Amino acid sequence: MNKYLEQLVELAKYDTQIGSFEPKIKSQKEKLEEFSKDALSLKEQINKLESDIKDIKSKKSKHEAHLAELKDKLSDISKKGAIVQTEKEIKALQLEEEITKEQISFSNEEIERLDNLQNNKNETLKEAIAKLSEEEESIKELQVAIENSINDINVERNDVSMKRGELVEKIDSKILSFYEKVRRWAKNTSVVPVRKQACYGCYMKISDKTYAEVIKSEEIVTCPHCGRILYKEIEITE
Ligand SMILES: [Zn+2]
Numbered sequence: 001m002n003k004y005l006e007q008l009v010e011l012a013k014y015d016t017q018i019g020s021f022e023p024k025i026k027s028q029k030e031k032l033e034e035f036s037k038d039a040l041s042l043k044e045q046i047n048k049l050e051s052d053i054k055d056i057k058s059k060k061s062k063h064e065a066h067l068a069e070l071k072d073k074l075s076d077i078s079k080k081g082a083i084v085q086t087e088k089e090i091k092a093l094q095l096e097e098e099i100t101k102e103q104i105s106f107s108n109e110e111i112e113r114l115d116n117l118q119n120n121k122n123e124t125l126k127e128a129i130a131k132l133s134e135e136e137e138s139i140k141e142l143q144v145a146i147e148n149s150i151n152d153i154n155v156e157r158n159d160v161s162m163k164r165g166e167l168v169e170k171i172d173s174k175i176l177s178f179y180e181k182v183r184r185w186a187k188n189t190s191v192v193p194v195r196k197q198a199c200y201g202c203y204m205k206i207s208d209k210t211y212a213e214v215i216k217s218e219e220i221v222t223c224p225h226c227g228r229i230l231y232k233e234i235e236i237t238e
Contacts, residue, residue: 001231002219005220005229011168012179012183014160014164018161021153025150028149032139032142032143032146038135043132046128046132053122060114063107067108070103186227191229191231192229193232194230194233199223202226206225210223217231
């Protein structure tokens with residue numbers, strides 16, 4: 001193969017490699033974001049549970065205060081019971097006593113229900129807190145792993161950039177600027193092989209004349225259809 005063409009094939013390989021590093025780093029960072037999102041939703045769940053528990057406690061204390069009032073009322077009723085004379089007064093007092101007792105038992109039931117609810121919420125809260133601490137632990141581990149992996153990628157990137165720099169110094173400036181022009185639009189498919197007499201950038205057949213030029217490879221040949229730089233690969237026997 002022509003020396004210039006060989007250099008371009010190598011240069012295109014480096015450029016493709018260099019272009020692949022950024023997405024690799026991005027995907028690592030996205031992984032971390034996914035974990036952070038989970039931790040955030042756990043924190044929200046914990047906040048909600050804590051506020052629910054606060055509400056329950058406040059409702060419970062209202063019922064307890066009411067219960068104390070009802071018990072005072074009941075003792076008043078029993079004191080009055082010793083004084084009342086008429087049948088009518090006795091009946092009214094009995095009715096009042098009945099209603100008060102009903103209210104007491106309702107408040108007791110409510111307090112019991114709220115107690116159960118609070119216990120359940122406390123249990124869920126405990127689980128969520130444990131899960132969050134686990135999640136935070138794996139985030140820390142992941143952060144270290146991702147940092148290492150990004151460091152590795154950067155080392156590789158520097159290595160490839162250095163090799164590319166060394167190669168660029170050797171390449172004829174006209175050929176280099178021609179390559180850069182093609183690369184501006186063709187990106188990673190700027191230098192493509194010819195297979196089955198077709199350009200592997202646009203997949204169109206090339207003429208026998210162009211094909212012969214590619215095989216000879218005395219100079220840089222471009223695809224007459226798309227303008228990509230063509231080269232002949234070493235034939236792989238089928
Ligand atoms: Zn083409």
